[in-house]
Amino acid sequence: MLNYNVLPDYKTRNEIIKKICVKYKFVKHYFAGKSVCGRPVDVLHIGRTTDKVLYCAGFHGSEYLTVLTVLKFFEECAEAMRSGTIVGRYKMSDFLKKKGLTIIPCVNPDGVEIALHGSDAALTYKPLVDKVSDNTDKWKANARGVDINHNFNAGWKELKQREINLNITSPSPTRFGGTHPESEPETRALTNLCRKVPFERAFAFHSQGREIYCSFGKNTPELSYRLAAVFSQASGYRITTPEDIATGGGFKDWFIEYFKKPAFTIEIGLGENPLPLSDFEKEYIIIQNMLCLGVIV
Numbered sequence: 250m251l252n253y254n255v256l257p258d259y260k261t262r263n264e265i266i267k268k269i270c271v272k273y274k275f276v277k278h279y280f281a282g283k284s285v286c287g288r289p290v291d292v293l294h295i296g297r298t299t300d301k302v303l304y305c306a307g308f309h310g311s312e313y314l315t316v317l318t319v320l321k322f323f324e325e326c327a328e329a330m331r332s333g334t335i336v337g338r339y340k341m342s343d344f345l346k347k348k349g350l351t352i353i354p355c356v357n358p359d360g361v362e363i364a365l366h367g368s369d370a371a372l373t374y375k376p377l378v379d380k381v382s383d384n385t386d387k388w389k390a391n392a393r394g395v396d397i398n399h400n401f402n403a404g405w406k407e408l409k410q411r412e413i414n415l416n417i418t419s420p421s422p423t424r425f426g427g428t429h430p431e432s433e434p435e436t437r438a439l440t441n442l443c444r445k446v447p448f449e450r451a452f453a454f455h456s457q458g459r460e461i462y463c464s465f466g467k468n469t470p471e472l473s474y475r476l477a478a479v480f481s482q483a484s485g486y487r488i489t490t491p492e493d494i495a496t497g498g499g500f501k502d503w504f505i506e507y508f509k510k511p512a513f514t515i516e517i518g519l520g521e522n523p524l525p526l527s528d529f530e531k532e533y534i535i536i537q538n539m540l541c542l543g544v545i546v
């Protein structure tokens with residue numbers, strides 16, 4: 250296995266992805282789009298090309314342990330396919346004959362870069378970042394101050410009203426949803442991919458709280474609740490149902506509303522973002538079986 254005890258900035262991520270692709274020739278690597286600063290949004294796939302599940306991470310800059318989570322799980326699954334190794338409790342090679350696993354390790358590559366390396370990483374948007382943030386360690390938005398997980402077209406207007414009530418009306422390190430849904434290239438990269446590729450279900454990884462969110466409004470399928478119970482049992486994570494007013498604009502919300510299929514937000518880890526790198530291995534082990542079951546069940 251590769252070393253995941255590293256901060257997953259753009260350069261490190263590229264090295265990990267390259268090594269995975271060289272080692273496992275059956276991995277498909279392509280791009281969903283580009284960020285505001287032109288950084289590509291990578292997509293990796295293994296297993297069947299039908300019955301695919303989608304794991305996405307790195308929506309929020311300071312939540313980069315999620316990036317390591319999906320990359321490590323993906324490599325474990327690739328190794329399982331090559332040599333039959335067990336992942337958690339499961340022989341994933343058997344299941345990946347029937348199912349496919351697609352990951353987007355970093356939906357918001359500029360945001361992660363800003364959280365790890367400061368405003369210089371925002372390139373031409375550096376003045377904007379400097380203006381609205383004096384602590385880029387906690388940066389969550391993309392390079393022009395739009396929160397990708399407030400930018401999806403599901404309950405967006407209601408969310409916008411709540412932003413206004415909180416006095417968030419312009420680019421910000423967090424929670425500014427943009428001028429209209431899908432205004433950001435990172436958001437469109439994800440929605441365009443999902444419109445093109447028929448994923449059975451989707452997972453959005455965030456931090457923190459050790460929680461599972463599985464519902465959004467009337468389109469939430471019954472299956473969502475059953476699957477959430479399975480994931481909760483496997484990880485000890487709590488299923489959280491927010492007040493209707495506290496949701497909207499997120500990828501999970503959009504996926505449920507648009508496709509009427511299950512989607513989940515998994516809040517990994519416990520503490521304050523950015524969670525320390527030293528938390529990664531222990532938090533990963535807590536959710537490893539849940540990650541397997543997301544593909545299997």
Ligand SMILES: [Zn+2]
Nearest residue numbers: 309312455456
């Ligand atoms: Zn988040």
